[in-house]
Amino acid sequence: MAFERLCALSDLPEGEARVFTVGEWRLAAARSGTAVFVVEDRCSHDDGELGQGVVHGLTADGCEIECPRHGARFDMATGRATHMPAVAPIETFESKVEDDTIWVDVPQW
Amino acid sequence: MSDTTVDRPKGAAGTAGLGDDYDTKYGFHDDESAYDFKSKKGVDHEVVEMISRYKKEPDWMREVRHNALDVFLSKPMPTWGSTELLNSIDFENIHYYVRASERQAQDWDDVPESVKNTFEKLGIPEAERKFLAGVTAQYESEVVYHSLREDLEKLGVIFTDMDTGLREYEDVVREHFTSVIPAEDNKFAALNTAVWSGGSFVYVPKGVEVAIPLQAYFRINTENMGQFERTLIIADEGSKVHYIEGCTAPTYSSDSLHSAVVELIARPGSTIRYTTIQNWSKNVYNLVTKRAIAEAGSRVEWIDGNLGSKLTMKYPAVYLVGEGAHAEILSVAFSSSDQHQDAGSKVIHAAPRTTSVITSKSISKDGGRGTYRGLVKVHEGAEGSKVNVKCDALLLDDRSRSDTYPTMEVDDEAVSIEHEATVSKVGEEQLYYLMSRGLDQDAATTLIVNGFIEPFTKELPMEYAVELNRLIQLEMEGAIG
Amino acid sequence: MSTDHMNVDAGPETSLRDVVTTRGGNDPAWLATARQDALSAYEASSLPDRVQHLWRYTDPQRFLPGERTPTTPDSHFGDLPADCQDATYEHVAGYALARDGRVLRSALDPLIADKKVVLTDLCTAAREHEDLVRPRLFSLLDAGGDKFEQLSAATFAGGTFFHVPRNVTIDRPFVVAHRVGGDGLIASRSLLVAGEGSEATIVFDLTSVGDDDAPLRHEGLEIHVEPGARLHVAFVQACGKRVTHAPVIRCRVERDAALETVSVALGGALVKSLQTTELVGKGSDVRVLGIVFANGRQHIDHHTLQDHVIGRNTSNLDYRTVVADRARSSYTGNLRIGLDGVGADAHQSNHNMLLSKKARADTIPELEILTNDVTCSHAAACGPIDEEMITFCQSRGISPRDARTLIVTGFLEPIVERVPGQQLRERVRSAVADRLDRVV
Numbered sequence A: 001m002a003f004e005r006l007c008a009l010s011d012l013p014e015g016e017a018r019v020f021t022v023g024e025w026r027l028a029a030a031r032s033g034t035a036v037f038v039v040e041d042r043c044s045h046d047d048g049e050l051g052q053g054v055v056h057g058l059t060a061d062g063c064e065i066e067c068p069r070h071g072a073r074f075d076m077a078t079g080r081a082t083h084m085p086a087v088a089p090i091e092t093f094e095s096k097v098e099d100d101t102i103w104v105d106v107p108q109w
Numbered sequence B: 001m002s003d004t005t006v007d008r009p010k011g012a013a014g015t016a017g018l019g020d021d022y023d024t025k026y027g028f029h030d031d032e033s034a035y036d037f038k039s040k041k042g043v044d045h046e047v048v049e050m051i052s053r054y055k056k057e058p059d060w061m062r063e064v065r066h067n068a069l070d071v072f073l074s075k076p077m078p079t080w081g082s083t084e085l086l087n088s089i090d091f092e093n094i095h096y097y098v099r100a101s102e103r104q105a106q107d108w109d110d111v112p113e114s115v116k117n118t119f120e121k122l123g124i125p126e127a128e129r130k131f132l133a134g135v136t137a138q139y140e141s142e143v144v145y146h147s148l149r150e151d152l153e154k155l156g157v158i159f160t161d162m163d164t165g166l167r168e169y170e171d172v173v174r175e176h177f178t179s180v181i182p183a184e185d186n187k188f189a190a191l192n193t194a195v196w197s198g199g200s201f202v203y204v205p206k207g208v209e210v211a212i213p214l215q216a217y218f219r220i221n222t223e224n225m226g227q228f229e230r231t232l233i234i235a236d237e238g239s240k241v242h243y244i245e246g247c248t249a250p251t252y253s254s255d256s257l258h259s260a261v262v263e264l265i266a267r268p269g270s271t272i273r274y275t276t277i278q279n280w281s282k283n284v285y286n287l288v289t290k291r292a293i294a295e296a297g298s299r300v301e302w303i304d305g306n307l308g309s310k311l312t313m314k315y316p317a318v319y320l321v322g323e324g325a326h327a328e329i330l331s332v333a334f335s336s337s338d339q340h341q342d343a344g345s346k347v348i349h350a351a352p353r354t355t356s357v358i359t360s361k362s363i364s365k366d367g368g369r370g371t372y373r374g375l376v377k378v379h380e381g382a383e384g385s386k387v388n389v390k391c392d393a394l395l396l397d398d399r400s401r402s403d404t405y406p407t408m409e410v411d412d413e414a415v416s417i418e419h420e421a422t423v424s425k426v427g428e429e430q431l432y433y434l435m436s437r438g439l440d441q442d443a444a445t446t447l448i449v450n451g452f453i454e455p456f457t458k459e460l461p462m463e464y465a466v467e468l469n470r471l472i473q474l475e476m477e478g479a480i481g
Numbered sequence C: 001m002s003t004d005h006m007n008v009d010a011g012p013e014t015s016l017r018d019v020v021t022t023r024g025g026n027d028p029a030w031l032a033t034a035r036q037d038a039l040s041a042y043e044a045s046s047l048p049d050r051v052q053h054l055w056r057y058t059d060p061q062r063f064l065p066g067e068r069t070p071t072t073p074d075s076h077f078g079d080l081p082a083d084c085q086d087a088t089y090e091h092v093a094g095y096a097l098a099r100d101g102r103v104l105r106s107a108l109d110p111l112i113a114d115k116k117v118v119l120t121d122l123c124t125a126a127r128e129h130e131d132l133v134r135p136r137l138f139s140l141l142d143a144g145g146d147k148f149e150q151l152s153a154a155t156f157a158g159g160t161f162f163h164v165p166r167n168v169t170i171d172r173p174f175v176v177a178h179r180v181g182g183d184g185l186i187a188s189r190s191l192l193v194a195g196e197g198s199e200a201t202i203v204f205d206l207t208s209v210g211d212d213d214a215p216l217r218h219e220g221l222e223i224h225v226e227p228g229a230r231l232h233v234a235f236v237q238a239c240g241k242r243v244t245h246a247p248v249i250r251c252r253v254e255r256d257a258a259l260e261t262v263s264v265a266l267g268g269a270l271v272k273s274l275q276t277t278e279l280v281g282k283g284s285d286v287r288v289l290g291i292v293f294a295n296g297r298q299h300i301d302h303h304t305l306q307d308h309v310i311g312r313n314t315s316n317l318d319y320r321t322v323v324a325d326r327a328r329s330s331y332t333g334n335l336r337i338g339l340d341g342v343g344a345d346a347h348q349s350n351h352n353m354l355l356s357k358k359a360r361a362d363t364i365p366e367l368e369i370l371t372n373d374v375t376c377s378h379a380a381a382c383g384p385i386d387e388e389m390i391t392f393c394q395s396r397g398i399s400p401r402d403a404r405t406l407i408v409t410g411f412l413e414p415i416v417e418r419v420p421g422q423q424l425r426e427r428v429r430s431a432v433a434d435r436l437d438r439v440v
Helices: B022-026 B045-054 B059-074 B083-087 B113-122 B124-131 B150-154 B162-168 B170-176 B187-195 B428-436 B441-452 B462-476 C016-025 C029-044 C110-114 C122-128 C147-155 C387-395 C400-416 C422-439
Strands: A002-008 A018-022 A025-032 A035-040 A054-059 A062-066 A073-075 A081-083 A095-098 A101-106 B134-139 B142-148 B158-161 B200-204 B214-219 B230-235 B240-248 B256-258 B261-266 B271-278 B284-294 B299-306 B311-314 B317-320 B326-335 B340-349 B355-364 B369-378 B386-395 B401-410 B416-425 C002-004 C094-099 C102-108 C118-121 C160-164 C174-180 C185-194 C199-208 C216-225 C230-237 C244-253 C258-265 C270-279 C285-294 C299-308 C314-323 C328-337 C345-354 C360-369 C375-383
Touching: A002 A018, A002 A025, A025 A054, A025 A062, A025 A101, A035 A062, A035 A095, A062 A081, B045 B059, B045 B187, B059 B187, B083 B284, B083 B311, B134 B158, B142 B150, B142 B158, B142 B162, B158 B162, B162 B170, B162 B200, B162 B230, B170 B230, B187 B261, B187 B284, B200 B214, B200 B240, B230 B240, B230 B271, B261 B271, B261 B299, B271 B284, B271 B462, B284 B299, B284 B326, B299 B311, B299 B340, B317 B326, B326 B340, B326 B369, B340 B355, B355 B369, B355 B401, B355 B441, B369 B386, B369 B416, B386 B401, B386 B441, B386 C360, B401 B416, B401 C375, B416 C360, B428 B441, B441 B462, C016 C029, C016 C147, C029 C147, C094 C118, C102 C110, C102 C118, C102 C122, C118 C122, C122 C160, C122 C185, C147 C185, C147 C216, C147 C244, C160 C174, C160 C199, C185 C199, C185 C230, C199 C422, C216 C230, C216 C258, C230 C244, C230 C422, C244 C258, C258 C270, C258 C299, C258 C400, C270 C285, C285 C299, C285 C328, C285 C400, C299 C314, C299 C345, C314 C328, C314 C360, C314 C400, C328 C345, C328 C375, C345 C360, C345 C400, C360 C375, C387 C400, C400 C422
Parallel strands: B134 B214, B200 B230, B214 B240, B230 B261, B240 B271, B256 B284, B261 B284, B271 B299, B284 B311, B284 B317, B299 B326, B311 B340, B317 B340, B326 B355, B340 B369, B355 B386, B369 B401, B386 B416, C094 C174, C160 C185, C174 C199, C185 C216, C199 C230, C216 C244, C230 C258, C244 C270, C258 C285, C270 C299, C285 C314, C299 C328, C314 C345, C328 C360, C345 C375
Antiparallel strands: A002 A101, A018 A025, A025 A035, A054 A062, A062 A073, A073 A081, A095 A101, B134 B142, B158 B200, B401 C360, B416 C375, C002 C102, C094 C102, C118 C160
16 A cells, blocks of 8 residues: 555545546545545446546535436445445545645555 | 147136237227326426326425436437337327326225226236235226235235325335435436336335235226336335236337336345236337345345237346345246347345345247346455356247346355356257157147246246246247247 | 568658558558558547447557557567477477567478468568468458457558468467567557368467566457368467557358367456457357456456357357456357357356455356257356365365465366467466466
8 A cells, every 4th residue: 555646636626526547546536625535436336437426415524426327326435335226335545635735545456 | 729738727816818819808998088187298397297296296206206307318228238129219209197097996896997897807806806915906107996905904014006105104205215226227217207106105014924915917008108107115124025016008009118116125034025927018118127125134036027018128136235135036038029028137246145046037939039138246245145047048939039148247256156048949859759748739839838937937826827827828829830 | 491571660650640651551552551441440430338248347448549659569579488499390380479569580390381381470471472361351350340450450560470271281389479568559460361171270479578568459360260171279468467458359260160269368457358250151160268367456358259150060168267366357258149050059158266355257158049949058157266175175185275276277277278389388387376376
């Protein structure tokens, strides 16, 4: 595990989900202030992209991201599936904000 | 075919006259003036608003409908399955809501004469008297007749139509409606959510076992009609219920659309069996979404027989979300000329030690096309899960077609999945053996077909098994030579 | 006897159109035109739809050249593989050395050369053997099909041309050793022809120059097995872990002919392979064998189709997959019996072994049967190493680790033993053992 640069804080507007590629990983991220939530950009229902899904109930403690294709939802803090048709969790990644940069901890393989 | 060669029980309830052809048996229809209310053709927010206002629904349901319509309009048509047939559906030429009678009857005598005739021709009230715990009959968009045995009512079993369910148990419906199948799930689930009417609402309290089946019968009688019933069944902890549905329609020159949504919730330790005998006429598009959530230690069984319709696309699903839950999906599809049965199953293993058994039998003849399309997905963490899938297809002539498209996605090491499929013709040895015993070729073939689907038939209540055998026999007449 | 194929590209290669024009400049006119047509078809076709199941598990965007420019093939091969050092042709009948999509050098046992067997670069063959190449090249391409197949048809730097004349039988294998490097687009095309009544074996040994080389490799192969011929082909792909590899293999098997293919997929970061086999005559026999052994974050997506256009023939497919770590294998296998496929006897089997919780295996064994007098089946299975077998081994004094190695090796061995050429087969075994060492 190692922290890699995700993006500048300003590249991730508050309340919107954005997609980033870090190494081999495609990630979806959202933030509230300096609380940043990073999950894999994959809906566990059909392995498609969560993409620029709508973010619901954003607070510094978490939020839900809604898959734009079939309406599944995931808790971005824990990865838990909260709404059908998804039932399995997705991976979450630890992140930190230093100066104006967001860092994310991704496995090397 | 001679009566002596094939076992054909006489006088069983609800089966009289089934030896006639489909048109005589199911082909009758009403004249236009018998209708109480019929929406304009096509679907838009105005039609949705009208349906919801007409039913005096709460605002939240009206919003659910309108949002679902937007989803329907924005979703593309599926690009798999029978795209040619799907794209030939003319959504603008369908009546989305048709009501034939003002009130719902609980006494059979109160059912309007024209509707009663229909169901009496189908043998519904007799069947009820014989062996059913409760029965619901849906005619076009509305449930027209409903009854439940008193002893079950006293135990707290709820079996009513969905509209009444929404009025009388609004909180329960609000909590669970679309919780298993969101409108966003697929284009036809969205359409159903927007214009749904009728269907069943079933709740079985903790520990209650409903020993005999609950039944619903669906009937389309109007040309260019869409039927969009919505069913929600909740089996509380440790309870047990068997629900059976049958469906028919007369043959019209233009096509009808049936697009139901069925949501099942099996609480811990409960059992739900859902049996369908689908015998729509050969101009009905049958595009149905059926899905169950199975919690810990529960058991969900889909027993699905498809004989009718022009195109069926239906993949009953079970989401195994609790440890030790079990799914059983047993299906038979019979495709004849100008028919495409695109059916299958989906099982999602999302908890440890969950198990599933999928058995599919498909028979194609006279250029019919049978497709098995299935998904088995085992998520990470579903360790110790076991899956067994078996698909067999029987092709009765060289013009018919069978496809098998099973998908298996495995995301955990400690699981076991087995899948097998075979495609064959009627075995000549078997045929010669039977013919050497004095059967003609038709009768021998029918017997082989009946043997082929026997694992399915034996799971049906006797009356249904008899009806199914008769329907197959009808389809088989003149199949060979 | 050996021939050198000089590097004939001129100047830096910039746009695809320039490359197609430059490379076509050395070709006969008919081939230059075919390249231009293929480029137009490539440009005109859209990316495969991810909804379509063949691309459900793999993002087609990753196979677009994007910023990559076509690589000018290096003219040095480097050290020869052991089987290509066989100066007396004791074990091999001949070999070809290829770099970055072009055959640099080929050598044949003089006795074989006398029988008019040809093993050379495809561009050279197009000039020197027009009668053999022109009627067949691109004839098996699916016109409305794979976009990337058009890309390799337009931009190929070269490739293998192998022709065995009528009734020639050769008992030793031919070897094509191919190394790829850099991080550009490497496109190649190969054409293999087993003439009527002939018999031959050819193996493709694909590696990359260094572990950090990360080319995008589009490879197109057409294999013709003419009436009564027997051809055995092996593909051993052991590239480095940064290579993106997209082979499209089209086979056509005529009456009374036999084709056996063995694919071994060990390398690459991302692999998307397609192999189709048309059985167009009765009495033919097709065997499609393969193993996939992936670890780390490798993603290997394989598709096969056996199409019985005509019946009274047999096909058997056996694909075995082992996935470890976070690796993923997606296998889609279609068995199709056409309207005239009466009497086809066709079977396919795909077994998957998962060695870790994060590993993933997808298997989609399909059947499309359009007529009834056939015998068809498929079977697929996924599972971990059988704990009972480990317990059994332990009772015989074998450690659990050795037992696992033994079980995985035993699972793959029935396919590995079908790899022709002892040296190559041993290389596959030791590659499997090395990988097992890391993942068990």
